[in-house]
Amino acid sequence: MNRAYLDAIANAVLYEGYLLYPYRPSIKNHQRWTFGGLYPESFCKAQKRGDASSQQTECLVLGTSATTLKIVVRFLHQMVRRVGAFDPPLSRWTNDAVPPLRLVEMLQIGSKRFYDWQEVREREVPLMDLAPRDLCAFLLRRSFRFDGYRGLEPLQGPTGDVEGAFIRTQQAIEGLIDVAAEEVEEGLFRLTTRVINHTPLKIAACISRDDVQKYAFLSTHVILAVEHGEFISLMDPPERFAQAAAACNNIGAWPVLVGQEGQKDTMLSSPIILYDYPQVAPESPRDFFDGTEIDELLTLRIMTLTDEEKAAMASVDERGGALLRRTLGTARESLSRLHGTVRGLPEASAEGQE
Secondary structure, three states, X not given: OOHHHHHHHHHHHHOOOOOOOOOOOOOOOOOOOOOOOEOOHHHHHHHOOOOOXXXXXXXXXXXXXXXXXXXXXXXXEEEEEEEEEEEEEXXXXXXXXOOOOEEEOEXXXXXXXXXXXXXXXXXXXXXXXXXXXXXXXXXXXXXXXXXXXXXXXXXXXXXXXXXXEXXXXXXXEEEEEEEEEEEEEOOEEEEEEEEEEOOOOOOOOOOOHHHHHHHOEEEEEEEEEEEEEEEEOOOOOOHHHHHHHHOOOOEOOEEEEOOXXXXXXXXEEEOOOOOOXXXXXXXXXXXXXXXXXXXXXXXXXXXXXXXXXXXXXXXXXXXXXXXXXXXXXXXXXXXXXXXXXXXXXXXXXXXXXX
């Protein structure tokens, strides 16, 4: 499996909600993470809003006693970045003795602006060398935890004085991955993978949905790979497997074959609806955080931002700044390739041409 090819698709899923149109801090969107969010079980039970605490993937795999599986659960873990100012600025920085900060939404130091923002850290939990026949005999349960974090990053002015700092905090999260299999017929296995947000949350009944994002698994998706076996398409299964494919119960995600057309060794279970063998459009300049479907609209909208709005976008974080630079550097001929591409238009029948 070409991992670079897979990552291009998986990262479009992973970062779908990270940078939202039109990409600057002054635009607030309280439903920023639309797809694949898994929230603590206690929050979902207490608030009864319809938010999910788990996601289930079921797919079919043909295998033998030599078949092995690799499953990777991926998601984003939110990190809150606040901006603080020192009054007066510090002549030197020491991590051991940091004086109190005055929190601000935006701090301007020279020509640069620093904003509050919600950053993310990619999380990945791999399960290796799983045998389908063994998974028929017992449920594999894997627990995982990512610890909380708090750190400071000094922000220096033109003279070298430390005028402020980023304060980054991240909450601890915990989860479970359950994996099981059932042999539907000789050599055909139904594989079930369930991801559960098991993070303890004492204030589940009163925490807001914005605040609970800190404890969520965002943009959750699952990558499945098989050796000495092959996956069966659930969208277009061979006739002999159609009934078994229809019996698969997928909740909050849908698995599709990934790779070059005809390859059957890798599946991506995505919270965003995809077809088998999805690909990033060849016209796309990459990483528009939208799945490549509206690149032209986003490019044109970014190009119409005022200088002040562009400066704010560039100051969000490295991804926002890189997106702005890439967009403004897009050649006119590259932009024209984003316009008017038609794919999959059926040929007109002879009757229709008359």
